[in-house]
Amino acid sequence: FPMYPLLFLLLPSTLAxxxxxxxxGGTCCGDYCYAYRENGKSKIEETxxxxxxxxxxxxxxxxxxxxxxxxxxxxxxxxxPNADYPNWKQGKLKCGKERNCIACDRFxxxxxxxxxxxxxxxxxxxxxxxxxxxxxxQAGKLSNGNNELVTCVCDKGDNCGKKLLEFQKLDSxxxxxxxxxxxxxxxxxxxxxxxxxEYISLRKRGCITNNETLFAGLFKxxxxxxxxxxxxxxxxxxxxxxxxxxxQSVIINEPVCSTTTVxxxxxxxxxxxxxxxxxxxxxRRWNSLIYSWTNVFNDVMLRLEG
Ligand SMILES: *[C@@H]1O[C@H](CO)[C@@H](O)[C@H](O)[C@H]1NC(C)=O
Numbered sequence: 001f002p003m004y005p006l007l008f009l010l011l012p013s014t015l016a017x018x019x020x021x022x023x024x025g026g027t028c029c030g031d032y033c034y035a036y037r038e039n040g041k042s043k044i045e046e047t048x049x050x051x052x053x054x055x056x057x058x059x060x061x062x063x064x065x066x067x068x069x070x071x072x073x074x075x076x077x078x079x080x081p082n083a084d085y086p087n088w089k090q091g092k093l094k095c096g097k098e099r100n101c102i103a104c105d106r107f108x109x110x111x112x113x114x115x116x117x118x119x120x121x122x123x124x125x126x127x128x129x130x131x132x133x134x135x136x137x138q139a140g141k142l143s144n145g146n147n148e149l150v151t152c153v154c155d156k157g158d159n160c161g162k163k164l165l166e167f168q169k170l171d172s173x174x175x176x177x178x179x180x181x182x183x184x185x186x187x188x189x190x191x192x193x194x195x196x197x198e199y200i201s202l203r204k205r206g207c208i209t210n211n212e213t214l215f216a217g218l219f220k221x222x223x224x225x226x227x228x229x230x231x232x233x234x235x236x237x238x239x240x241x242x243x244x245x246x247x248q249s250v251i252i253n254e255p256v257c258s259t260t261t262v263x264x265x266x267x268x269x270x271x272x273x274x275x276x277x278x279x280x281x282x283x284r285r286w287n288s289l290i291y292s293w294t295n296v297f298n299d300v301m302l303r304l305e306g
Contacts, residue, residue, distance in 0.1 A: 016255035018076045020047040023228075029257035030225075032059055033079035035071045044081040051255060052224030054233070057128065057217065070127065091117070094158040103131045106161025107151035115161065118153055124226035125193075125208070125219075131155040133215035136170040138187040139206035140180040164214075172209040176237050179206040191219055191233045192240035205240045208233065223252040 019033030023046070030049025037044050055072060062071040073079060095104035096115025103118040118129070125137060134152040150168055154160040177192030179185050181203055189207030196203035210218045224231045232246040239249040 016257045017049075017074055017078070018257045019049045020077060020079050020081055021049060022047045022081065027077070029255050031055060031255050032072050032074050033077075034073075035079040035081065036068065038068050044079075047079045047081050048227065049255075050224075050226060052124075052226075052231075053222050054124065054128065054220050054224050057130070057215075061130075063127070063130065093117075093155060093160070095161065096159065103153055103155040104159065104161045105129070105151060105153050106159075106165045107149060108165070109149045115159065124224055124229075124231050127226065128218055129153040130215065130218075132164070133218055134164060134168050134170065134211040135218065136168070136189065136209040137206060138179055138189065139204055141183075141185040168211060170209040170211060175207075175235050175239075177205065177207045177240050178238055181205065186238075191221065191235050192238070192246075193231060193233050194240040194243060194246045195229065195231050196243055203243060221250055223247070223250050 016029055016031065017033055018027050019030055020035075021028040022044075028049040030051050031053065032050045032055040034048055034050055035044045036046040050072065058070075058072045059074050060072065062069055071079070091100045091102035093101040093104055095101045095106070095117055098115070098117045101117035105114075105116050105118045107114050125135075129135065129151065130153060132152075132154045134150070137149045137151070139149070150165065150170060152161045152164040152168065154164050172190045173188045174190050175192060176186050176188050179187045187207035189209040191208045191210075192205070193208055194203055194205045208219050219233055221233055221235050224233070232240070232243075232250055234240060234246055234249040236249055238245075240246050
């Protein structure tokens, strides 16, 4: 009698897709492919792989932001940089002082309120926020004790974020997590997170609480790679203590693609392994990662702390 269950364990992740990868100039292996462009320009600027089940909610969508957009798909080479993508929408919404937004993002960080078009740049957390969703992120401790970002993304009318944000409680006590990049400060939320990888010495840790009524399942337990940056979302006490502990608290399914040779008009390359791609990403993207959303978080905190 053949031992099917054991054989199944050896099978690669069924999500695995081969994607065009503009960073390496070849292809990468991921769970979902993405194509990225700046609005108003027809050229696709960047293609690559996203890794993690968390992207299911954006699969098949082009997420319009005010200046930059990402499209996600899940079949081999679906992120062809020369293909026609559905036209990006022209936004019409007013969000605070901003005009022509596709979606509004109203958030308060510390005690300050912001009203903007949907955030344009950032990590997995900002990028997954879609109309209609609200979430609370806690990522560090400030001298005055206020250390939270509560944010709502919506597109149901001008300044739709105002009403939405007002009614957010998001005070889950499900799990206790560590926050900040060191030390023993804790927060409580639905999930713990840690951002970083063996290539980043400074890790960011904290709590996430999602409004499940507005957008169920926006955040999920697991391991995710977003444009080369590794994230873990876990849900047991202090599971985000450090990278090693966090890694042991989630199941990591690295997508495995069959080694294919992809020939485009100019190049002929073979698929790189995930770790090779990450390394490449970090070498090439370090400068733009510096400006990612979590760094905005840090910048604001440093400013307030200093
Ligand atoms: C979720 O959002 C709705 C709509 O704004 C709000 O009424 C509700 O209080 C929110 N839930 C939590 C837990 O904050």
